[in-house]
Amino acid sequence: MVANVEGEVETDDGVLVIRRIRTRYRLQADEAHADAIRRAFEAHPPKCPVYRTLSGCIEITTELDVVPVARVAT
Secondary structure (H helix, E strand, C coil), rough: CEEEEECCCCCCCCCEEEEEEEEEEEEEEEEEHHHHHHHHHHHHHHHCHHHHHHHHCCCEEEEEEEEEECCCCC
C-alpha cells in the first residue's frame, strides 16, 4: 500500500492553521478482494479515533485506488 497525503495550511489571525487533509491510498490486491477492501475502507472512518477527533475541525477527504495484482504467465 502506498499513501499520498497533502495538507492545506492557511493563516488565521497570523497563526498557521491546517484546514484540509487529503489522503489517497493505492493498494495492489487480487481483484476478488476488491469489494471487501472497499467496504472496509468505507467503514473505517467512523471507528477511527484520529479521524473522529480531527474531522470536526479539519476537512478530511480520502480516496482509494485498488490496483489488480499483475499475474505472471507460467
